[in-house]
Amino acid sequence: MADATALLVLWPVLIPIATAALTAALWKSPVAQRRVGLASLALLLVASLALVWAVIDEGVIAKQFGAWAAPFGISFVADPLSAAMIAISGILAFAVGIFALSDIKERHERAGFHPLFHGLLAGVNGAFLTGDIFNLYVWFEVMLITTLGLLVVQRGRAQIDGALKYAAMNLFGTILFLIAVALLYGATGTLNMADLARILPQMEMSPGLTASALLFLAAFGIKAGVFPLFFWLPASYHTAPIAIAALFAGLLTKVGVYAAFRVFTLMFEMEGGALREIVAVVAALTMITGVFGAAIQWNVRRILSFHIISQIGYMLMGLAIATPVAIAGAVFYIVHHIIVKANLFLLAGAIKHAAGTDDLRKAGGLLKSHPWLAVLFLIPALSLAGIPPLSGFWAKFLVIDASLRVEAWWLAAVALGVGALTLFSMSKIWMEAFWKKPVLVRATPRTVPVAFVVPIALLGAVTLTIGLFADPFVEYARTATAMLVDPTDYIAAVFPGEAPVRTVEYPAATQGAIE
Amino acid sequence: MPSLILTAVVRIFFVIMLVGSLWVLLRGHNEPGGGFIGGLVGAAGFSVLALALGVEAARRALVLHPVVLMGAGLAVAFASGVPGILTDGSFLTHQWGTLAGVKLGTTIVFDLGVYMVVVGGVLSFMFRLYAEDAV
Numbered sequence: 001m002a003d004a005t006a007l008l009v010l011w012p013v014l015i016p017i018a019t020a021a022l023t024a025a026l027w028k029s030p031v032a033q034r035r036v037g038l039a040s041l042a043l044l045l046v047a048s049l050a051l052v053w054a055v056i057d058e059g060v061i062a063k064q065f066g067a068w069a070a071p072f073g074i075s076f077v078a079d080p081l082s083a084a085m086i087a088i089s090g091i092l093a094f095a096v097g098i099f100a101l102s103d104i105k106e107r108h109e110r111a112g113f114h115p116l117f118h119g120l121l122a123g124v125n126g127a128f129l130t131g132d133i134f135n136l137y138v139w140f141e142v143m144l145i146t147t148l149g150l151l152v153v154q155r156g157r158a159q160i161d162g163a164l165k166y167a168a169m170n171l172f173g174t175i176l177f178l179i180a181v182a183l184l185y186g187a188t189g190t191l192n193m194a195d196l197a198r199i200l201p202q203m204e205m206s207p208g209l210t211a212s213a214l215l216f217l218a219a220f221g222i223k224a225g226v227f228p229l230f231f232w233l234p235a236s237y238h239t240a241p242i243a244i245a246a247l248f249a250g251l252l253t254k255v256g257v258y259a260a261f262r263v264f265t266l267m268f269e270m271e272g273g274a275l276r277e278i279v280a281v282v283a284a285l286t287m288i289t290g291v292f293g294a295a296i297q298w299n300v301r302r303i304l305s306f307h308i309i310s311q312i313g314y315m316l317m318g319l320a321i322a323t324p325v326a327i328a329g330a331v332f333y334i335v336h337h338i339i340v341k342a343n344l345f346l347l348a349g350a351i352k353h354a355a356g357t358d359d360l361r362k363a364g365g366l367l368k369s370h371p372w373l374a375v376l377f378l379i380p381a382l383s384l385a386g387i388p389p390l391s392g393f394w395a396k397f398l399v400i401d402a403s404l405r406v407e408a409w410w411l412a413a414v415a416l417g418v419g420a421l422t423l424f425s426m427s428k429i430w431m432e433a434f435w436k437k438p439v440l441v442r443a444t445p446r447t448v449p450v451a452f453v454v455p456i457a458l459l460g461a462v463t464l465t466i467g468l469f470a471d472p473f474v475e476y477a478r479t480a481t482a483m484l485v486d487p488t489d490y491i492a493a494v495f496p497g498e499a500p501v502r503t504v505e506y507p508a509a510t511q512g513a514i515e
Numbered sequence: 516m517p518s519l520i521l522t523a524v525v526r527i528f529f530v531i532m533l534v535g536s537l538w539v540l541l542r543g544h545n546e547p548g549g550g551f552i553g554g555l556v557g558a559a560g561f562s563v564l565a566l567a568l569g570v571e572a573a574r575r576a577l578v579l580h581p582v583v584l585m586g587a588g589l590a591v592a593f594a595s596g597v598p599g600i601l602t603d604g605s606f607l608t609h610q611w612g613t614l615a616g617v618k619l620g621t622t623i624v625f626d627l628g629v630y631m632v633v634v635g636g637v638l639s640f641m642f643r644l645y646a647e648d649a650v
Contacts, residue, residue: 006605007600007605007606010600010605010606014593014606017589017593018590018593020586020589021586021587021588021589021590021593022586022590023586024582024583024585024586024587024589025583025586025587025590026583026586027580027582027583027586028580028583063605064605065605065606065607066599066605066606066607066608066609067599067605067608112582115582115586
């Protein structure tokens with residue numbers, strides 16, 4: 001029996017793949033697919049949390065597929081950042097899986113909802129865990145294909161339209177990604193990320209490598225939905241059924257952000273060239289366009305789609321500043337945002353169900369008819385806007401604090417202004433859907449299914465926990481950042497046989513003596 | 516429009532293509548070939564059948580629903596990696612043994628899974644494409 005701890009790295013990918021296979025094989029019986037799917041999501045949640053536990057306990061864990069040694073075989077690596085992403089997506093997938101019990105209809109299941117859903121989870125988790133840049137591209141493709149399938153499980157004109165826009169932009173992005181990988185391989189002769197982390201710092205930034213870095217930035221930018229490459233996102237997200245849209249909103253763009261963090265800390269340095277300025281300007285414009293785009297919308301899901309974009313700006317801001325404090329803030333931000341944004345999409349589904357519409361102008365009166373729904377809405381909404389003591393406050397605080405420390409005043413000002421406008425959008429939903437008198441009076445009040453309330457409450461509880469007990473989470477984000485900034489552990493985990501380049505951080509005073 | 520010549524020879528074609536696809540699958544063990552292109556040849560065989568005799572006939576010949584075949588294939592490929600977990604290796608560490616002088620490994624199971632996924636995947640949209648054409 002192999003070492004069970006190291007195998008933990010594989011389960012978050014193997015469980016969804018096996019489930020996708022099983023649910024496809026059970027094509028004839030949607031009920032059986034549903035049962036297998038839910039059991040697998042519970043199992044995935046346990047496996048994900050076990051992985052975080054193991055990473056906290058033992059540091060970076062790496063595993064080679066097929067026992068081919070690095071850098072020739074494909075490595076799977078769980079450092080604190082990837083483990084956190086795995087855990088969060090495990091929690092999210094479980095919550096969305098419960099929500100889907102009521103939201104996903106049998107015709108969606110007949111169109112292949114379950115195999116595609118688990119296939120997407122395999123792609124996302126694979127992208128988080130892989131330690132090989134070409135393998136990352138493969139997981140991106142897995143995500144792309146399953147996402148396209150999920151966008152059209154509800155067959156209609158709007159869905160096909162959204163899927164085509166999504167496909168056009170994202171296929172272009174993956175082509176850029178592939179070219180970037182090719183250039184990188186041409187220059188370095190390796191695709192293993194840990195190997196690249198050893199080789200690249202010693203190399204001159206040749207034109208080929210610079211082009212490769214910029215192409216990576218553009219490819220991940222399209223995935224993450226940054227300015228000016230975001231327009232596929234609000235064009236497609238709101239067309240999918242709620243459960244699917246919530247999963248997309250929580251995870252898809254964040255995979256792009258994660259990949260950018262991985263590549264631009266482990267492989268390329270942010271300091272070199274004009275990269276930093278480019279990312280800073282892009283981050284600011286992303287925040288601003290996203291929040292203004294949201295301000296003019298009246299459809300709840302469209303408002304939320306635009307807010308994904310503006311929030312991506314905050315995460316990129318952390319990458320642009322690139323000090324350890326800023327990266328820690330951004331890591332915290334990603335974790336907070338995945339939960340909050342998915343929860344808001346689930347709430348949009350609940351609002352639509354309760355009000356019978358997701359056009360805010362026609363909704364209203366939910367505070368009276370569904371007071372507990374109003375409370376559950378306030379948690380993620382205020383958290384998104386950054387009101388203390390919720391998780392969004394700490395996330396924004398950490399990022400803005402980092403920008404002030406490097407005296408990037410304008411970036412901090414943009415971030416604060418966008419925060420205020422986010423509050424405006426959230427209060428718009430609150431005023432129109434909950435506060436306002438109902439426009440159309442209904443004879444019988446519409447009830448919201450239990451399967452909607454449970455995941456919303458679950459994710460709300462996670463948000464509250466992160467907000468009220470922020471300290472261990474911030475501490476975790478700091479540890480994750482320390483590993484990102486200094487990849488010694490990451491490299492050592494992938495190449496266990498070889499002597500590490502540098503084992504410990506020596507205090508500055510003794511460093512001279514040792515050397 | 517069904518062609519008389521195609522309808523007459525299609526069963527022979529179908530058998531030849533299916534046997535050929537299996538030969539390509541097994542040839543992949545040591546030489547160019549394998550599950551992927553074997554699967555494509557196999558799917559082409561079923562497609563020819565669907566072209567000549569209609570989608571329903573091809574569906575009957577396939578027995579399983581294409582998506583079920585795809586899922587089963589993925590499950591088979593997945594299962595081929597599991598022995599690697601149980602021994603000292605990792606997932607997809609392939610195991611080898613000799614049976615009556617022939618070297619056998621779990622790789623052939625993996626390739627069989629790929630073959631099934633490709634046949635199922637190609638046919639699941641091919642059948643629908645042909646069916647819509649007929650309407």
